[in-house]
Amino acid sequence: MPRMAQNPQSLDAVETVRVDCDVLIIGGGNAGCFSAVEAAKIDPTLSVVIMEKAHIMRSGACAAGMDAINTYIPEGKTPEDLVRWCRSQVGGGPIREDLALSNARELNESVDDLERWGLPILRDEDGKIRYRGAWDISIHGEQLKPIMAEKAIEAGAKVYNRVACTQLLMDGPRCIGALGFGVRDGRFYVFRAGAVINATGGAAGLYKSYTADATDSHHQIWMCPYCVGTGYAVGIRQGAEMTSMEQRWVATRTKDFCGPVDTISVGYKAPIINAKGERIMQSRYAHLGADKAPRYIRANAPMEEWLAGRGPTYCDTRGMDPELANRMMTDYLNERPSFVLFLASRGQDPVEEPIEIYGSDPYIVGGHTQSGFWVDLERMTTVPGLFAAGETAGGNPNKFVGGCAAEGKLALRGAAAYIKGLELPEPDPAQVAAEKERVFAPLLRGEDFDGLRALEMEERLQRLMDEYAGGTSQFYRTNEERLDYALKHIAMLRDQTRYLKAADLHDLMAVHEVVDRIDVAEVLCHHLRFRKETRWQGWQTRSDYPETDPAYDCHVESRRDPATGEIETFTRPYEQLVPGDRYKP
């Protein structure tokens, strides 16, 4: 698909392409590629299609590469041990231990797959895998994405690159495919499938990043900025139950360049210090486990120092063995090479000067925290026929690369079992026609139309969320009144989407991305509003309810009524399956 097509003159001029398959995978990323490989393994006759917004070789969160696999069960440890660690990292949960366990049992084999496919996993002289922490292992993952993509293609999956998903195809309450458009070819796509695996990325860009203020760089954020929450949005619009959306992922990141920090603090044991050189984790968070404190505590700690007037904060790399420093830079080159460029542009040698750190903007990423679809053990959402894996599947945090791979396999097995003996109806022509019209309308409003650009609305949403729904500028704090304010303005934004106008097909993608972000942001605000306590400081901080309340030791759920757009919020109980102290690994 070489060059971007010209804008169509009318809706009738837009060609509609119909594709039928057994399993449709939305998003050819980490989880999606593993689903495709698993399909070939369990039933080579399955026809599998991947709908990919970019090009599968370098798309999504893994595009830049990776320097570690954050979970791999070492010798002597069990899947149950991993679940205990996972639970303690999110402050005792509540988490979905059924999902976490099934994922953990599949984990090592999935990571071994990656090594068999050519991913360099670092080993010591005796051939033993080199752990950089208790559970995470070092890799040279610059080629991680192409390695996974090649295997998905080898497995026989048919990949539709540059096709953005905009809506699910429904047969009553059941999902029978997805709809979307070609961001280069300008065609409208109708994918009809026995089952759909929603394996898109999470949602970045709901909140303003502080690095976007007065810089030429709007996308200098940690999570891939092209993962905009479309996977969640298409499910939300069909009434899928969402879980734990209030558990946002906020992380300590390098300052002014939102790069990874675990590389330094976990991988190279560089302590976190404040302006006075005080070791924050040891001096202020010893009772919570110091360097081993839950992940949200570690994420929030530097920001609390800034708020208290003790910033800047650093990872103290000074005096590091130059050999180790060189290895650390190599890790960065594998995951975020431009961070090495950033240090060079500050003229900074980490052995001489510590690396400055700060909090990231908040993301909704169910492969990291646990926001996403409520799924059953087969990874089917509450919408029949719609499965979720990776960032989209909720309840099961700390999946990261290995866990998303494992879940991709699990979702495929669930989907393959579901489609046995299933009859597929013809797509409803009225539904298809209505979506085609909705998708292309912003491109067909005419030159004289006095409308809005996607960018304007995106920035309005990001400012709103930052200031009212607990963004970085507010040190992640929000309250009832601010959330009500945010919800009022989100409703106004949604109403104004009818003024959105696209200049070309690339711009049309941006228009639908902002529409999707609005739907995700709305659900997120309802979840934040429902949890009247503070359970995970930083990830979820309510300034009007600063303490933990045992009444909220449960999952917060929501469902949007597809007919009215009303969002109801409710709870589900937490079930502890793995024995032990919830707060200890």
Next chain:
Amino acid sequence: MPPIVDPKKCNGCAGREESFCEEACPGDLMYVGPDGKSHCHAARDCWDCMSCVKMCPRNAIETRMPYQLGYHKARLTPIMGKNAITWKCTDIHGKTVTYKYRNRLDVKD
């Protein structure tokens, strides 16, 4: 943080259906214009993942820090080898460091 394309080196990957940088960009930002050269739709939307820089067979693309975040001028350039990558990094004081490592294992079928 625009990928800066050197028009003297770029030939838009003539003969290929899609240029390498277009293929590499996860944000659909690169395109070949009527001049036959690669361009970026919106420099501000770049993630700086450097996928396009790595994929360019003519080393025609450079990632540059925006001045508001980093000083003038540092450079980082990759050379892709078989199963290995070499990076050359020069900081604002002119100090150059080279890093080389394996990025793929040999796979036995």
